[in-house]
Amino acid sequence: MPAIQLRLGAFSAALAVLVATSSVALAQKKYDVGATDTEIKIGNIMPYSGPASAYGVIGKTEQAYFNKINAEGGINGRKINFVSYDDGYSPPKTVEQARKLVESDEVLLVFNSLGTPPNSAIQKYMNAKKVPQLFVATGATKWNDPKEFPWTMGWQPNYQSESQIYAKYILKELPNAKIAILYQNDDYGKDYVKGLKDGLGAKAASMIVAEESYETTQPTIDSNIVKLKSTTADVFFNVTTPKFAAQAIKKMAEIEWKPLHFLNNVSASIGAVIKPAGFEASQNIISSAYLKDTSDPQWKDDAGMKAFDEFLAKYFPEGNRIDGSVMYGYTVAQGLVYVLKNCGDDLTRENIMKQAANIRNLELGGLLPGVKVNTSASDFAPISQLQLMKFKGEAWERFGDVISSDVGG
Template identity: 75%
Template sequence: MSVIYSRLAVASAALAMIAATSTGALAQKKYSPGATDTEIKIGNTVPYSGPASAYGVIGKSVGAYFNKVNAEGGINGRKINFISYDDGYSPPKTVEQTRKLVESDEVLLSFSSLGTPTNSAVHQYLNAKKVPQLFLATGATKWNDPKNFPWTMGWFPNYQSEARIYAKYILKEKPNGKIGILYQNDDYGKDYLKGIKDGLGAKAASMIVAEEPYETSVPTIDSQIVALKSKGADVFISITTPKFAAQSIKKAGELQWKPLFILNNVSSSVGSVIKPAGFDNAQDVISSAYAKDPTDTQWKDDKGMKDFDAFLAKYFPDANRADTNVIYGYAVAQVMAQVLKACGDDLTRENVMKQAASIKDLQIDTLLPGIKVNTSATNFAPLDQLQLMKFKGDSWQLFGDVLSGNVGG
């Protein structure tokens, strides 16, 4: 009897040990550089200076949101250490600052860094280092390429998809139009240009009467606007960053040139583009949106906008509410926080990418109704829908259905 009891006791003890070991294994915390029991380091580069400095507010907005997260207890008990450096929209500077973030600051991931040429400069480096390059503040089509660049994920509806939507609109509204295009002479501008031509299809050759590139180093694009008008264009597509977008609207107004004016989404901010250009000059300009415009009165009683206003009042009181880059930073930081929360105690870079690629119908309350965030192992484009809008009075007015240009990586 005692022998049997002893054997049972040994067996019970062994089972208890296995259970304890298994529980310990399941509860074990896993970290890559940049993550600890108390902290998550996130790196970022944006142009706080230089020709695209209007976008610097994105870094400030993201930082303010993470301050909110930290004040509310952090993510799974860990505080966010958001390290944001100025790259002046200069690719060599981006390389320098990104290497510093990875090799000196040892961040867990790079998040919401701005610019197509700048992110392109560190694209291969971050993938070689297996450092997540997440939710980039650029809509270049190439960020949706999980097969070749499994550590990089975009955010915006991609530029080619957006451009195709504009092309469809032109074909419907002005099928015999003469199109003049102003574009930034880099990957960003050329991505849009390709989308426009693809969207116009066989009619591109006959409809596009002039293309005028510009460099970000120039002080003004006035001469390009004059050239496009002189070519007889009655459709004008401005593929520009904020400084040059405002110049293009203002110069067209000074010339009393009234084409069908299309402005790319990334420069549609009322605060940083339209107001400096002059409301009178911007009447009837066409653009697109995926997020709610804080200046649009239709959202005055919207819960998402009320939460956004409460955030501004407490964590970013000096923000220009009319600048859509502020609400962009707020929204994208919300998604990043959701991804990190989903990681639990497995804060390895591999799991960060796994969770970023597993977003299903996520609704962010500052996005337009019907627009949801979705990703998968084969889809690294979190947003792929837009709604057209026209500038009237002192604000944008949405019209038509939510659209997709259906362009993959």
């Protein structure tokens, strides 16, 4: 009997040790490559040079924001090590930089890399490697495909949704419009065109009278604008990146072509597009927004705008306050910090995607009132609301309600 009790006692003791060990194991920190007790290594790819270099300021803003986070103690005690490379908006270069980040630098994730063609070039690679390609800086609809690409997630409202909102406005206000389209000849440009055609429905065939595409290697799009003026169009849909958007606005003023002008949201920056093109030439352009316009005096007492100004003053004084890309970089960086904080001590790539796909009604200081960040395991489109706006004087004036898109992934 004593022997049995002895054995039972030993067994109970062993069991107690096992339970205790399991509890410790459960509470232990979990890391993938790129994360330690002191650091979170984040990769990024930006066009600091080349035809889309106006967007390079996004990467610089993000670096400045992470400097702020580090100065304030980091994320759950860990400092962010932000490794950002230039790809010149060239997909082959993007592939090279992505491999370098994943295989050589060993980052935990790749965050907010810019452009539809560049991100398309690395999407399969990132998913094969099971490395988060998180909050990509492009509104292509394809980023919301968690079934096929569970490691890739968008951020901003998708291009097709935006185009559909313009189509709704045109059908209501100008049902007999003749539309000319200028678009970048890649997935980014074609996504916008598809959205407009889908939004116009059966009327697309009769309403769209001209479609012109351009290549990012072109030095200028002046000849495309001249060609479109020769059509019967009274509405112009301008699907261009900042450099070409400014060229289009300037050329239209020069040749006195005055259709109702819709400009895609990614080129609505006053600092990078409107001011260089000229305020006078930009009057009455219609675009859309989900971020607060830093040049709009209505936000001067807004808590979110005050925090943004404090950030600029202390961590990014060289940043151009009226460049919309600065507010964009600031806001998406806040989104990443929110996700990483929620990861706690489980800094695995799998948990990062799990937390990114579990955002509920997140409000960020730079977003317009009513615009909230929402994701789920089946919805990888964090922001899907926009408000129309018209350029008046030296600022954008928003009008109508905040509109939710009808477009899913």
